Amino acid sequence: RRGTSPRTGQRPSQGRCFPSMPGSVVTVQLGQCGNQVGTELFSTLAREAVACSGSTRDEILDAFFRTPNARRDRAGSSKFPDDFPEASTPTARAVLIDMEPKVVQSSVRIAKKSGRWRFDTTRTLAFQAGSGNNWARGYNTYGGQVRETACELIRKEVEQCDFFGGFLLLQSMAGGTGAGLGAYVAQALRDEHPHAPLLNHCVWPYESGEVIVQSYNTLLTASALLDCSDGVIVAQNDSLHKTCVKQLRLPRPTFTDMNSVAAKQLAGVLLPSANREVGENGGLIRMGDDKNGGGPGMMDTKTKNARNGRKTHGLHDVVTDVCCFPAARLLSLRQLPVLPQKSVEFETFTWPGLLKRTRQMLLSGTTLEEGLDWGLEPTGGSTEKRDGKTPGRRNAYTKCFASSLFLRGGNSDLVDASAVGDPCLYPPWVPKPCSVNWSNSKFDGKEMSVTLLSNCQTPCPPIGRMLSRAYQMKSAGAYKHQYAEHGVGDDEFAEAFARVEDVLATYRAL
Amino acid sequence: CAALAEHADCVMPVENQALMDIVTSIYEKSDVNTRRGSALTGVDGGVEVSGHGGRPWDAMNGIAANLLLNLTAGARFDGALNVDINEVTTNLVPFPKMHFLLSSMSPATVSADKGKAAPAPRTMDQIFTEVFGRDRQLASVDPRRSTYLACALMMRGAVTVSDASRNVDRLRKGLRMAHWVSDGFKVGLCDRAPTGTPYSALCLANNCAMRKPLDAMTSRFQKLRRRNLYVHHYGEFMEIDDMDAAASTIAELAEEYARVDAAPPPETVPSIRPIGVL
Numbered sequence: 124r125r126g127t128s129p130r131t132g133q134r135p136s137q138g139r140c141f142p143s144m145p146g147s148v149v150t151v152q153l154g155q156c157g158n159q160v161g162t163e164l165f166s167t168l169a170r171e172a173v174a175c176s177g178s179t180r181d182e183i184l185d186a187f188f189r190t191p192n193a194r195r196d197r198a199g200s201s202k203f204p205d206d207f208p209e210a211s212t213p214t215a216r217a218v219l220i221d222m223e224p225k226v227v228q229s230s231v232r233i234a235k236k237s238g239r240w241r242f243d244t245t246r247t248l249a250f251q252a253g254s255g256n257n258w259a260r261g262y263n264t265y266g267g268q269v270r271e272t273a274c275e276l277i278r279k280e281v282e283q284c285d286f287f288g289g290f291l292l293l294q295s296m297a298g299g300t301g302a303g304l305g306a307y308v309a310q311a312l313r314d315e316h317p318h319a320p321l322l323n324h325c326v327w328p329y330e331s332g333e334v335i336v337q338s339y340n341t342l343l344t345a346s347a348l349l350d351c352s353d354g355v356i357v358a359q360n361d362s363l364h365k366t367c368v369k370q371l372r373l374p375r376p377t378f379t380d381m382n383s384v385a386a387k388q389l390a391g392v393l394l395p396s397a398n399r400e401v402g403e404n405g406g407l408i409r410m411g412d413d414k415n416g417g418g419p420g421m422m423d424t425k426t427k428n429a430r431n432g433r434k435t436h437g438l439h440d441v442v443t444d445v446c447c448f449p450a451a452r453l454l455s456l457r458q459l460p461v462l463p464q465k466s467v468e469f470e471t472f473t474w475p476g477l478l479k480r481t482r483q484m485l486l487s488g489t490t491l492e493e494g495l496d497w498g499l500e501p502t503g504g505s506t507e508k509r510d511g512k513t514p515g516r517r518n519a520y521t522k523c524f525a526s527s528l529f530l531r532g533g534n535s536d537l538v539d540a541s542a543v544g545d546p547c548l549y550p551p552w553v554p555k556p557c558s559v560n561w562s563n564s565k566f567d568g569k570e571m572s573v574t575l576l577s578n579c580q581t582p583c584p585p586i587g588r589m590l591s592r593a594y595q596m597k598s599a600g601a602y603k604h605q606y607a608e609h610g611v612g613d614d615e616f617a618e619a620f621a622r623v624e625d626v627l628a629t630y631r632a633l
Numbered sequence: 634c635a636a637l638a639e640h641a642d643c644v645m646p647v648e649n650q651a652l653m654d655i656v657t658s659i660y661e662k663s664d665v666n667t668r669r670g671s672a673l674t675g676v677d678g679g680v681e682v683s684g685h686g687g688r689p690w691d692a693m694n695g696i697a698a699n700l701l702l703n704l705t706a707g708a709r710f711d712g713a714l715n716v717d718i719n720e721v722t723t724n725l726v727p728f729p730k731m732h733f734l735l736s737s738m739s740p741a742t743v744s745a746d747k748g749k750a751a752p753a754p755r756t757m758d759q760i761f762t763e764v765f766g767r768d769r770q771l772a773s774v775d776p777r778r779s780t781y782l783a784c785a786l787m788m789r790g791a792v793t794v795s796d797a798s799r800n801v802d803r804l805r806k807g808l809r810m811a812h813w814v815s816d817g818f819k820v821g822l823c824d825r826a827p828t829g830t831p832y833s834a835l836c837l838a839n840n841c842a843m844r845k846p847l848d849a850m851t852s853r854f855q856k857l858r859r860r861n862l863y864v865h866h867y868g869e870f871m872e873i874d875d876m877d878a879a880a881s882t883i884a885e886l887a888e889e890y891a892r893v894d895a896a897p898p899p900e901t902v903p904s905i906r907p908i909g910v911l
Contacts, residue, residue, distance in 0.1 A: 155715060229711055255719030256819075299723070331798050331805075332818040333714070335724040335783050364795065377793045378713045592815060594904045599813040601727035601782075620905045628907040 145437040146288020147186050149280045150217040154301025155226045156326050157293040162230045163386035165215045169240040175564050182395040188213035218246045218276045222300045223253040254299025258340040259609035261303020289320030289438035296344045297328035297337035306347035313351040320439045323352045327359040338593040346619035353442040356454045357582040358385045362490045369493050370461045388456040391574030396436045396560035436560050444527045444558040445578045450629045451524050455581040457490045458574045477573045478542040488521035488581045501547040522633040523579035525556045532571030535561035583630050635879030643722045643732045647771045652693035655741050696741050703835035706823045716821030724819040725783045725839045733843045737770045737836045739763040761800035764836040779842035780809045780894045785819035790832030812898035841894035847887040
């Protein structure tokens with residue numbers, strides 16, 4: 124019967140099998156940005172855990188925290204105490220790494236201050252000198268020094284998991300530690316744990332510049348990660364900034380504000396949810412039909428069955444659903460609604476309205492709810508030329524390989540997701556391009572919320588701009604000596620350029 | 634200077650003349666009730682001179698001390714975007730020999746003399762504008778007339794990343810940047826402001842205007858060397874050839890700066906095109 128047999132996911136290139144269970148996620152926070160984002164992420168997860176009850180709360184805590192004094196599971200009662208006395212404060216399943224000590228110390232302090240969760244101080248690794256924004260120093264010089272200790276810390280954390288579900292790496296792409304050492308650690312984890320899913324959340328720097336050598340660092344990080352990671356989520360500082368200004372109405376956003384937006388987007392994907400069978404157009408399944416969905420339909424027994432045979436989504440499912448193709452692993456996150464806390468109770472939303480806006484955000488290539496171009500429509504199917512005329516404007520929409528939708532709130536299991544599951548948005552050769560996941564628990568206090576993780580062309584323009592700046596800098600020979608001093612020379616640069624150009628071409632050919 | 638050009642990673646020269654100009658301008662703008670002869674102190678709680686006959690170098694040294702404090706603040710205190718000296722060296726030195734940085738600060742001093750009103754408060758945007766102006770540079774040059782190879786802004790106090798980006802976007806238009814460094818700003822944010830002021834900015838720039846002090850140094854050297862004045866004193870302890878070698882190192886460095894300043898952007902930039910896809 125459908126919906127009850129476990130689904131085995133396969134990595135396209137290697138045919139490994141991994142059972143579909145949620146599992147615990149071990150987070151590795153690298154560099155200043157990674158540690159700051161990680162602190163926000165765990166604060167968000169802890170807050171959601173407290174807001175939920177019963178088995179959902181257990182799932183969240185199990186996946187991301189470990190509690191030393193959890194009571195034995197009794198029928199109907201939560202594994203974790205309602206209040207968290209000092210001895211059993213949930214400890215984040217995280218390893219904190221930075222090449223200078225201040226940020227790690229302040230992260231530990233912030234966690235402790237919250238009283239609801241903490242970082243384990245034995246899972247931190249901090250040096251003194253810093254990487255100096257030099258990717259080569261982070262990758263070659265510190266990488267070798269740090270490998271054994273870092274892998275040891277991570278292995279200890281993995282061993283604490285009853286069922287290990289994968290790695291989440293948080294880092295920036297512009298700095299030295301997060302970018303350079305982060306890329307090294309990602310490759311080391313791939314070597315030591317070849318079967319574990321590896322998801323990277325990377326912060327893309329401001330286009331106006333935060334670090335002068337950011338083009339080099341971003342190029343080298345992208346090249347290294349696209350090789351070894353299962354999925355690279357690109358979170359652009361410019362988009363997060365605009366979200367804070369336009370939607371949260373914060374005139375002068377700080378990094379904390381932006382990190383909290385990024386953390387909520389990530390949490391929207393990682394929190395427990397159940398996968399749902401969808402018809403071919405992403406809509407609900409009609410009774411009696413096998414694979415072919417009709418148009419939008421009413422809830423029926425088949426859907427009820429799909430819902431009862433629930434499969435809880437884990438990190439492995441997250442990456443296999445969207446990354447169907449080894450050369451295409453760039454992911455983007457969109458979430459709505461995003462609004463100031465005090466406006467939440469004054470706004471009303473409907474699922475169809477939210478999904479329509481999500482669809483338009485995807486087509487416009489933005490991650491903002493505002494300024495959507497409602498005129499953009501995908502061309503139907505695979506025919507690109509009609510009437511012998513070039514489509515022109517119609518082809519200006521952002522194309523997508525695959526996507527995963529996460530619906531959180533009441534009745535989310537009954538929602539018709541054909542607005543986003545529409546086959547016109549995806550290439551015809553992807554079998555199930557849109558995966559729909561739902562959870563009846565509210566997220567962030569909102570009655571309904573939608574998070575979309577998509578493998579689409581949204582990161583392509585910033586990557587193109589980064590490449591042209593990197594070429595310019597390279598042709599002028601600027602900063603060459605800084606990178607050559609730590610073992611990254613012309614050959615390594617050429618390889619990085621080639622790999623990123625390849626990936627960009629793959630996306631542009633969509 | 635030649636030895637530093639060879640061996641140092643990064644040099645921040647501070648000219649006495651520039652310090653003198655800054656101190657004088659602050660002194661002139663201050664309250665009329667200042668006691669005659671008392672010196673401005675650069676650091677709150679630093680050396681205070683009561684009565685007349687103050688020490689004339691205190692104020693100037695205070696500015697130089699502030700430079701060092703602001704430079705290391707990112708390493709000493711927490712901040713949203715930490716910057717330490719390693720990052721300064723990596724970001725501001727695109728070519729190994731060209732590592733002479735032009736510094737400027739706003740506010741240059743952080744406290745007032747006893748009995749005098751505090752320096753005029755500035756808005757955040759004003760300190761950004763001042764820091765790129767000619768008056769606050771710690772070398773007697775005008776950076777706006779030459780090309781910037783790299784620029785770092787280290788902010789202290791209640792400055793958010795949006796304030797920094799907004800001001801950088803606003804001020805970038807008035808600056809001449811090298812063609813290969815269109816996003817050529819390094820930003821550092823430190824939470825702790827200096828005493829007595831809500832925020833401060835330190836700008837470290839690798840600017841081709843640094844060739845002027847180097848040229849001036851070379852010409853003053855040549856005036857003495859041409860007539861072999863005082864050379865015998867040095868000849869006792871070193872080879873005269875070394876002196877000449879040092880002079881030529883500095884002259885070459887100044888020429889290098891001039892060349893980069895005048896270099897036009899290239900017509901084409903080589904790039905890699907992928908051959909086949911999928």
